[in-house]
Amino acid sequence: MRRRITNRIVPVYAALTSYSRLPLIAACGAVIVFALSVGAPAGAQPIKMYIQGPGSQLSAISISGLKDLGGDSDHSLSSEFVGTLRRDLELSGYFRIIDPHAYIEDPQTSGYQLGQFNFADWRSINSDFLVKGAVKVDGGNVQLTALLFDVAQQRRMMGKEFTGSASDAPRMARRFADAVLESTTGQNGPFDTKLAFVSTRGGRFKEVYTQTIDGQDPFRLTDNPTINIFPSWDRSARHILYLSYKSMEPALYLADLQAKRETRxxxxHGRVIGGAISPDGQRIVAxxxxxxxxxxxxxxxxGEELAQLTDTSGINVSPAFSPDGSKIAFTSDRSGTPQIYVIPAGGGAAKRLTYSGDYNTTPAFSPSGDRIAYQSRHGRFDIFVIPSSGGEPKQLTDGEGSNEYPSWSPDGRYIAFSSTRSGRSRIYVLMVINQKIIGPLTEGKGDDTCPAWSWWLGE
Amino acid sequence: MTRVQRGRGGWVSSSRGMVGARVAVMLCAILVVAGCSSKKAKQVNAPGPASPLGEQNQNGSSLSQFQNGSLGSGANGPLSDIHFGYNDYTIQPQDGDVLRSNAKWLNDHPQSRVQVEGHCDERGSEDYNIALGAKRAQAAKDYLVTLGVSPGRISTISYGKELPICTEQTEDCWAQNRRDHFAVSQ
Known part of the structure; x- marks a missing residue:
């Protein structure tokens, strides 16, 4: 008898225990199919899971501490791994993390492999999924094993082994979170990535920062008392392009984060006031x-010119490459108001995409290239999405505050954006499929704007 | 309403040439402002950290005023701001007199240079507003040229919505921020 893992109603805020001060905004009832690759037990079928936004069904997951196989007797690595994994799976919008106080077994005395622990201990606390694992520290070298189990079917779904140094534990957790999403939804998660954004947290001046999606590894890229805005990544996540007034006039800079140098x-033809890097990293649309x-x-x-894309006497800004590098989406006022257009990256005729609203800007191609997210003004701004070949726009944010600067996650399920919904501007994430709002991802003094979600960081 | 029309073309200068020319203009501005900064200094209400360009630039561009904390303090120099409608860069009829007065001052002070700064209100995206501010600055430059000011004495820059002089979210405040500011360097 297989227990359905779908029809549990959880309170609106239950899924975000450690983010409970963060608003979850109503969403409509889209359906997500969890393509569980159920391999082993006889007659197992893919399980359909319905996620309908806040107030509807989230999968309950338990994340057990890592068994110490030597060198982690204070469980500090375990805590770092589990803490990051918890935060990421909460942020994913798919899971409710069961409170560790409810866990019955002790991870240090029980085993972590299939057959070495009792699924009944996890079924009795209504866990759909279970993460267990072990860690061993040998000198400076950390070996970490993490496993995902389907509690109802009492089977192992996925396992990963990581090696690295002690400081790599959060990164291992982010990569495991991505694997958990791949195993439970059929699509890799978006957490082994970086978020670039602009903040005034350091004072009056807008500076470019980066951090992980879950708020770790804060890094300040710029430090000059002027204006630094519009960060965007190349696909290697090694370079950030941004606009700065540090020379007292607007100019575009390409920063190499590894080599710690930059080029202007x-x-x-004039002043470069904005731009984006092509997916292959070789071209810049300026x-x-x-x-x-x-x-x-x-x-x-x-800076060598390959093509002139537009030639109007007005405004053509906010360029964004399509994921295959063949097209550019941009904002133009050629119709009299700012609207979204798409043009071949080699030059050609621009096709107008947006017709409703008198201020549409900041287009961003989805990773599969089929859709373009943008911001549209009706009073304040909201995030919309439209097929990149043209069609009906769909509103994704809810009119709470002003919602601007959409940036897709590399898996295409999430859009980061800035919003004033809680007063100061912060970076939030929305789930595209059900418009659930997650976040904020940033906090502290100042206003946070202009988010840019990197591609996966890779090895 | 006067809609200032511009033709296209004339995109000929090399980038290094243009950058060089701008640097020269800025250096000129610094040197020239140094001469008059002492008598203006008392208008600066909230001195902040010195700008990279030095104390003498404190009544210069809005960006240097923002750096030293004097933006919006009223230390505006001899020329008056003009204002724009929402998402618009046409010179408004009531600003014709302001521009004529600004042009007269510039014509009376032939050694002076001016940088026209285009500014926007906080609504809309940063990048579109930088382009819109460039339109606003160019509109005033073109107007001043029609009034006899040599184009070589007028540079332009856009600060988009980055340097508001009023930070409340009211129409009155937004209207103050939708402006061209004229930073005189002698």
């Missing part, structure tokens, strides 16, 4: 202003 992107007119050009990273 210049154009023979918004270049001259005599009040702003047009788009394709440049090499050295």
């Amino acid at each position: 992107i210049v154009s023979s 918004a270049v202003e001259h005599a009040g007119t702003t047009n788009l050009f394709i440049l090499t990273r050295d």
